Amino acid sequence: MSDPGAVLADLRDESEELDALVAKLPAQRWAAPTPAEGWTVAHQIAHLAWTDRKALLAASDPERFTREAVPEALAAPLTFVDEGAEAGAKAPPAELLADWRTGREALWRALERWPAGEKLPWYGPPMSVASMASARLMETWAHGQDVADALGVARIPTDRLRHIARIGVRTRNFAYSVHQLAPPGEEFRVELRAPGGRGVWTYGPADAAQRVTGDALEFCLLVTQRAARADLPGLRAEGLDAERWLGIAQAFAGPPGKGRAPRSRGGAV
Numbered sequence: 001m002s003d004p005g006a007v008l009a010d011l012r013d014e015s016e017e018l019d020a021l022v023a024k025l026p027a028q029r030w031a032a033p034t035p036a037e038g039w040t041v042a043h044q045i046a047h048l049a050w051t052d053r054k055a056l057l058a059a060s061d062p063e064r065f066t067r068e069a070v071p072e073a074l075a076a077p078l079t080f081v082d083e084g085a086e087a088g089a090k091a092p093p094a095e096l097l098a099d100w101r102t103g104r105e106a107l108w109r110a111l112e113r114w115p116a117g118e119k120l121p122w123y124g125p126p127m128s129v130a131s132m133a134s135a136r137l138m139e140t141w142a143h144g145q146d147v148a149d150a151l152g153v154a155r156i157p158t159d160r161l162r163h164i165a166r167i168g169v170r171t172r173n174f175a176y177s178v179h180q181l182a183p184p185g186e187e188f189r190v191e192l193r194a195p196g197g198r199g200v201w202t203y204g205p206a207d208a209a210q211r212v213t214g215d216a217l218e219f220c221l222l223v224t225q226r227a228a229r230a231d232l233p234g235l236r237a238e239g240l241d242a243e244r245w246l247g248i249a250q251a252f253a254g255p256p257g258k259g260r261a262p263r264s265r266g267g268a269v
Contacts, residue, residue, distance in 0.1 A: 002130040002163070008111060010160045011137045015104050018048075018144040021153060023097065030093040034150040035226075035260060039085065041150055042096060044143045046088025047081070049100035051139060052107045055132060058120045059110035066121050073123050078255065107136070124253055134163045138251060142224040149226075157195040157217040165192055165216055168223030168251045169203045175250045184210065184241045192216040210239035212246065223251040230262040 022030075022045060030042040039047075058065040073080050088096060111129050119126035127135065141164055148155050169190050173183035189208035192201045193215050201216060212219070214235035221227035222235060229235070229246055237243040250257055 002134060002166070004111070004116075004129040004133065007130050007133040007137065007163060008108060010163060011133045011140070012108055013158075014137050014140045014144070014160055017155075018140060018147065019097075019101065021144065021147060021151065025093070025151075027093050029151070030096075032150045034146040036146050037258075038082075039146070040089060041147050042089040042091075042093065043085045044147050045096055045100050046091070047085040048140060048143055049096065049103050050081075050084035050088055052100070052103040052136070055120075055122075055136065056103060056107040056110055058122060059107065059114055059132075062121050070121075070123060081254070134167060138164045138167050138224065141220070142226055142252070145221070145224070145226045159195060159198065161195060161216050161220050162201055164220040164224065164251065165190075165201055166203070168219060168249060171223070171251050172245055172249070175245065175248045178250065178254075178256050179248050181244075181248070186210065188212060188239075188242055188245070190219075192219050210237075210242040212237050212242050222246065223249045225250060225252075225257045225259040228260045228262040231260075 022041065025041070030045075031040050033040055034044055036044070054065070054069055057069060076083070088099070091099065111133055114120065114129045119128050120132055122132070137160065141160070145155070169188075172188065176183040187204045187208055188210045189205060189212070190201075190203040191211070191213045194201055195216060212235070214232070218227070218232040218235045222229060222232055235246065237246050248256070
């Protein structure tokens with residue numbers, strides 16, 4: 001079980017790192033296309049702001065979230081996220097940035113005050129504070145990667161990736177299910193080199209037959225579908241089931257993602 005306080009602190013740091021990347025951009029750079037088809041830098045920040053507002057509603061008025069937000073999502077399950085990003089991206093960059101900052105700070109404070117042991121309603125199963133904060137961190141990092149790629153910026157990986165790696169491992173069966181595949185019955189062993197060579201993060205039984213090993217950054221890029229498997233040579237699978245998993249891994253909710261085309265085919269990463 002993750003420590004909610006530690007995850008919230010890491011969420012704030014991740015958000016501030018992305019904020020620093022976009023804060024001084026001239027207005028025209030907010031219109032720069034990102035690797036996500038049809039999404040500009042503005043769309044990426046608007047999506048984060050929109051999701052923070054929904055999470056804040058879940059934390060501040062759970063009944064209203066269940067009464068209003070969930071039916072809205074069910075009415076347009078394949079488009080409601082894109083529609084939220086599209087609406088927000090129309091705002092002037094300064095207004096959008098201010099909205100994101102205000103919303104994420106309010107969410108951070110609401111999660112900090114949330115009663116210990118209680119779960120928040122969400123679009124899927126209810127979530128603990130640690131799980132909600134981890135999910136927000138994962139999204140902030142992944143969409144931040146899209147922004148960094150659009151701007152040609154190489155980010156330095158941090159130990160905050162451990163939260164994303166953990167989600168990537170825990171969502172193994174979900175990835176199988178959204179592809180209409182039966183999840184394997186046995187656990188996998190996952191061993192990931194932490195950023196900067198600061199140890200190895202391990203998950204699953206040490207004697208598991210199915211194994212995934214490699215760099216933590218590459219694993220996080222894979223499970224958030226920010227890079228194609230072909231462009232992650234340090235990520236290795238042992239066993240047919242582990243190999244299949246790396247082909248469908250998905251740490252985020254929703255239908256199967258399109259992922260990124262390999263660079264050799266001209267895809268952006």
